[in-house]
Amino acid sequence: MLCLKKGVHRAQAVRPRARQHFHGEGETVLNGSLLLERFTREERYWVARSQLQRVAQHGECLPSAPACNHPQAVFMDDKPMTRVPSKDALATGEFYVDYASGRIFLVDDPTVHKVEVTIAGFAFESSAADVLIDNLTVEKYGSRAQKGAIHAREGLRWVIENCVAQLNSGAGISVGTGTRVRGCDVHHNGQIGIEGEGKDILIDGNRIWSNNIYGFDPEWEAGGVKIAISNGVTFRGNRVTDNNGVGLWCDIECRNVLFEDNFVENNLYSGIFHEISFNAVIRRNVVRHNGRGRGWFWYADILVAASEGVEVTGNTVTIEPGGCGIMLIDQGRRSEKGATYKTRNNTIHANEMTFEGAPCAGGASDTKRGEENFSIISTGNNQFDGNTYRVRGTSGPTRFVWGRDVTDWAGFRRRGLERNGRLLLDESPEGLPPKPGTESMPSR
Incomplete structure (x- = not known):
């Protein structure tokens, strides 16, 4: 048995072998995100550097949520933010990813909040x-x-x-x-x-x-x-x-x-x-x-x-x-x-x-x-x-x-x-x- 310690373990991706047992000792969290902590101000935006790469989209979205099938997500204080397709469309509670420049844009002030971005595809x-x-x-x-x-x-x-x-x-x-x-x-x-x-x-x-x-x-x-x-x-x-x-x-x-x-x-x-x-x-x-x-x-x-x-x-x-x-x-x-x-x-x-x-x-x-x-x-x-x-x-x-x-x-x-x-x-x-x-x- 592999005992996983109490606490938050970030961006861990495990490929189990046959007959392995993974047991959390209590309040054990595998979290697929990393913290975004260094933001700078650019005009009306808050901007953070990221290493996100484009990934293939899969699945059909409702017209009201055209970006539903982008698996990369951003969270503010454990609440998911809504992804938008353009920087100009950004409003509160939303984020935009610019892959060309490797940056994530928000309009909400992140300096007094916990901001996370998904980085791992599976636990x-x-x-x-x-x-x-x-x-x-x-x-x-x-x-x-x-x-x-x-x-x-x-x-x-x-x-x-x-x-x-x-x-x-x-x-x-x-x-x-x-x-x-x-x-x-x-x-x-x-x-x-x-x-x-x-x-x-x-x-x-x-x-x-x-x-x-x-x-x-x-x-x-x-x-x-x-x-x-x-x-x-x-x-x-x-x-x-x-x-x-x-x-x-x-x-x-x-x-x-x-x-x-x-x-x-x-x-x-x-x-x-x-x-x-x-x-x-x-x-x-x-x-x-x-x-x-x-x-x-x-x-x-x-x-x-x-x-x-x-x-x-x-x-x-x-x-x-x-x-x-x-x-x-x-x-x-x-x-x-x-x-x-x-x-x-x-x-x-x-x-x-x-x-x-x-x-x-x-x-x-x-x-x-x-x-x-x-x-x-x-x-x-x-x-x-x-x-x-x-x-x-x-x-x-x-x-x-x-x-x-x-x-x-x-x-x-x-x-x-x-x-x-x-x-x-x-x-x-x-x-x-x-x-x-x-x-x-x-x-x-």
Whole structure:
């Protein structure tokens, strides 16, 4: 075991060997930055010399944050400053890097503040097997998007326990085959909290919150956790809140996935998202107030899109006004080999949904007439049954959707759905009076 002493250790980059154990003795911080201490005044700017070199940009940014994918960052009193593309645009809380002259520009007076600049790209990275990292804080590393400051993606059977990963530019932690992430606090990372791919991955008992602080596009990849192209993934007992993107997400050919006993709240996109994938169980999660960053039926707390063989059961879901509870969505998406993903053989049962506005749930098709998947929602053995829909009040029309038809509770049941389900108004067994008729659903 390698014991790392209490204190701040700057710009350390470690390539572990097989079976090494890195243990922090307490209040041990690996910090990927250096202090900037010598500033001079030039007109309205404060200027410091730096050794920063241009690095390749990776990842897609929101229009409001065009420099999100520059991994080099500056911090003032532990708060990230915003990078701007030109010196003339500088305002308070911002910085500009002039690579040609090797200088960093601020307008805020740095003389009474701690100013740091990222210099190291990772804290731990290697292809070694059976590495254990515990009881450490890893912060302010210039990891690029889709790469963790603790980067286990190419390793085997890494265990990361009781760690803090914060203020890193890309991902806090990247996982690979056999990785276990347990009891960690993963927050305020630039792109995402945890990402990766592989087999037999466990993400258990972590706090994952307030990630994507630099404004990556959540539809590309950003937020709490995203695992892709993986088999045997378990998300268990995590508290996932306030991320600027999806809370928990498995995407692209994920198989044998379990989302279990998580608390998922106030994420900008869906709380739990299983996309273009297979074979998952989503059970006993508490999911609240997620999805407001998207429109149409994508505004959902639990979302299964272009996937098959998913069971959603025993979840407690609270839906804010304008949102949907549990949704299936089919887009007719194709794999890289040209096959069409099918939204089929999905079972949604025994869930408790409480709506703070009008109820919204079901299965929506975003395909056109004549396309292969046009009727897959209704013909693909998808089932909603035995769910409870509690309505505290209404703020718009009831939206139960099946295929391309938006209907009311009675219309939903006429389609063979929710034969054992309940729609309750303010705990009353009489439920809401059905609204007559149906309407055609517009495309998103």
